[in-house]
Amino acid sequence: MLSPMPSYKIPRRLPAVRLTVTATAAAWAMALGGAAPGALAVESGAPADTAADRAHRDFLDHGPGIGVMTAAHRGQWREAPENSIPAIREAFADGAEIxxxxxxxxKDGVPVLMHDETVDRTTDGTGRVGDLTYAQLRALRLREGLGGRQTALTADRVPTLAEAMTAARTHGLVNLDQVWQHREAVWRVLEATGTVRNGLFKSRAPVTEVKAFRTRHPGALYMHLVDDANATSVAEFGNDRPPAFEVVFDEVGDTVAGAAFLRGLRATSRVWINGMRDGLAARYTDEASLIAPARGWATLIGGYGASIIQTDNVEALETYLATGAAGAVPTGAVRIQGEEHVLGGEGVAYHDIDAGNRGDGPGRSGEDVDVCDHDGAVAVCWMRGSEWLTYAVDVPRSGSYALKARVSSPYSPAGTYRLAFDGGAPGAAVRVANTTGHHAFALQAGGVTRTLERGRHTLRLSLDADAFQNWNLDYLQLEPVTAPGE
Structure with missing residues (x-):
C-alpha cells in the first residue's frame, strides 16, 4: 500500500460556505484553464450562487484543505435508468456534485446519452446508436438501472445531451465521457444551453491536441486521464496544467500510484480516482469500502490523495464523507455474511451440488461453497436449486425482526429462497428481484418477520429445487421491528 500523504491529507467534506468572487480569485481560476467563478452564471441569467456555482468553484480549488467531491457514475442508476434525466436529478439530490x-x-448527428455502442442493453431496441436517427432512438424506452434484456422497461426515453445539460444547469457539473472525438459538436451544445461552466471534458489525447482545444475554448473545463502508459504527458502541460487529472492504476506499484507522482498532481490540480471496479484503483473499490473504509475510500483519500471519487454508491460515499462510517449495521440489527456459514462440511453446514469453489473469492479451504469477489463484495455465488446454507445468529435483544437480503442478479426471475429458524420447517418462498447486474447489489426486504429471543439461533437458507436460481448473496440482515408509537 502507498504510504500516506500527510502534506495533502484531505478532510471530510466541509460545510458549504458562500464565497465572494474577487478579481484575484477570478484571475486564479482563469490561470487553471477555467472560467472565472460566477462569470458565466451572471451572463446566462442563472441564480447568483447555485449548487452548480459551488461545484464549479470547488472543482477549480486544489488547495490542501479542500473537501472530497462525489461523482455519480452514469448518474444515480440505483434509482433510475443509467444515463437518464431522472438518474441525473437523483444523483444531485443524493449529494453528488458531479x-x-x-x-x-x-445517425443524424444529435449527441445523446448512451454508454454502449448499441442500444441493446439499456433499451427495448436493437442496433448501433450511430445507425439510428434521433427520432428512431427517441421511440425507445429505457430499462431500469443498468439495463439488461431481462430488466423491466420504464417510461423514460434516451435523452439528448442538451436535455441533460439543461437538467444539470443549476445543480452541478457533468463529466462528459466518450466525447473527445465529438468535442466540437458537444461544445456547441454547451454554448446553446448556457452550460459551458457545467460541462467537464476529458481525454487521454496528445497534449498538443488538448492545448489546442483549450486555446480555442478558454472557458472549457478539462480533465486529463493518466495511467502508466501516458504518465509522462503530465509534464508536457508545463505550467498550464488542467484543473484535474483522472488517475487509473490496477496495481499499487504503478508509476501513477506513486506518492511523488500524486503529490505532483495535487500541487496544481484535483485528483479524480474511480471506485467502481477492481482494475481502476488497485481493488480499492466502493464495495470494499462498505466492508471497511480502509479497504477503499479512506485509502484513496488519505493514501492516494483523491479529491474526487467516482462511485456507484453515491449515498454511501456521502455518508462516509460526512461521518467517517460506511456500510454500518443499523442499530439493533444483526448482519450475517453469506460466506460465513457454520462449520461442519457438506450435509451439515451446507449442501452444494458441485465440487469445489467455482468462484474467484476467498472460500474456506476444503469446502464446496461457491464464493465470488465482485469488485470487493464477497458473496456466495453460483446459487443453484436444492442448495442450502446454515448460519449461527446471535440476537442481541428479544423482539420481532424483519429479514432483508443483499443480493444481485441480472435475471427475472432471479430465484427464490426459504428460511428455517432453529430446525423448524422452511417458511414461504421469498422472491429475489432483478438488480440489473451480477455486481449491482441491493438490499431487498424478504417479507419475513420473526420473533426471536435473545441469544443464539440457527438459520437455514434453502433454494427451491424447482425454481430457476442464478443470484448472489452478499449478506442477510435481521432488523428490529419498531411498533407504532415506540
Whole structure:
C-alpha cells in the first residue's frame, strides 16, 4: 500500500460556505484553464450562487484543505435508468456534485446519452446508436438501472445531451465521457444551453491536441486521464496544467500510484480516482469500502490523495464523507455474511451440488461453497436449486425482526429462497428481484418477520429445487421491528 500523504491529507467534506468572487480569485481560476467563478452564471441569467456555482468553484480549488467531491457514475442508476434525466436529478439530490454521463452521436448527428455502442442493453431496441436517427432512438424506452434484456422497461426515453445539460444547469457539473472525438459538436451544445461552466471534458489525447482545444475554448473545463502508459504527458502541460487529472492504476506499484507522482498532481490540480471496479484503483473499490473504509475510500483519500471519487454508491460515499462510517449495521440489527456459514462440511453446514469453489473469492479451504469477489463484495455465488446454507445468529435483544437480503442478479426471475429458524420447517418462498447486474447489489426486504429471543439461533437458507436460481448473496440482515408509537 502507498504510504500516506500527510502534506495533502484531505478532510471530510466541509460545510458549504458562500464565497465572494474577487478579481484575484477570478484571475486564479482563469490561470487553471477555467472560467472565472460566477462569470458565466451572471451572463446566462442563472441564480447568483447555485449548487452548480459551488461545484464549479470547488472543482477549480486544489488547495490542501479542500473537501472530497462525489461523482455519480452514469448518474444515480440505483434509482433510475443509467444515463437518464431522472438518474441525473437523483444523483444531485443524493449529494453528488458531479454526474458522469456517456455521449454518442446518432445517425443524424444529435449527441445523446448512451454508454454502449448499441442500444441493446439499456433499451427495448436493437442496433448501433450511430445507425439510428434521433427520432428512431427517441421511440425507445429505457430499462431500469443498468439495463439488461431481462430488466423491466420504464417510461423514460434516451435523452439528448442538451436535455441533460439543461437538467444539470443549476445543480452541478457533468463529466462528459466518450466525447473527445465529438468535442466540437458537444461544445456547441454547451454554448446553446448556457452550460459551458457545467460541462467537464476529458481525454487521454496528445497534449498538443488538448492545448489546442483549450486555446480555442478558454472557458472549457478539462480533465486529463493518466495511467502508466501516458504518465509522462503530465509534464508536457508545463505550467498550464488542467484543473484535474483522472488517475487509473490496477496495481499499487504503478508509476501513477506513486506518492511523488500524486503529490505532483495535487500541487496544481484535483485528483479524480474511480471506485467502481477492481482494475481502476488497485481493488480499492466502493464495495470494499462498505466492508471497511480502509479497504477503499479512506485509502484513496488519505493514501492516494483523491479529491474526487467516482462511485456507484453515491449515498454511501456521502455518508462516509460526512461521518467517517460506511456500510454500518443499523442499530439493533444483526448482519450475517453469506460466506460465513457454520462449520461442519457438506450435509451439515451446507449442501452444494458441485465440487469445489467455482468462484474467484476467498472460500474456506476444503469446502464446496461457491464464493465470488465482485469488485470487493464477497458473496456466495453460483446459487443453484436444492442448495442450502446454515448460519449461527446471535440476537442481541428479544423482539420481532424483519429479514432483508443483499443480493444481485441480472435475471427475472432471479430465484427464490426459504428460511428455517432453529430446525423448524422452511417458511414461504421469498422472491429475489432483478438488480440489473451480477455486481449491482441491493438490499431487498424478504417479507419475513420473526420473533426471536435473545441469544443464539440457527438459520437455514434453502433454494427451491424447482425454481430457476442464478443470484448472489452478499449478506442477510435481521432488523428490529419498531411498533407504532415506540
Amino acid at each position: 454526474v458522469e454521463v456517456d455521449i454518442r452521436l446518432t
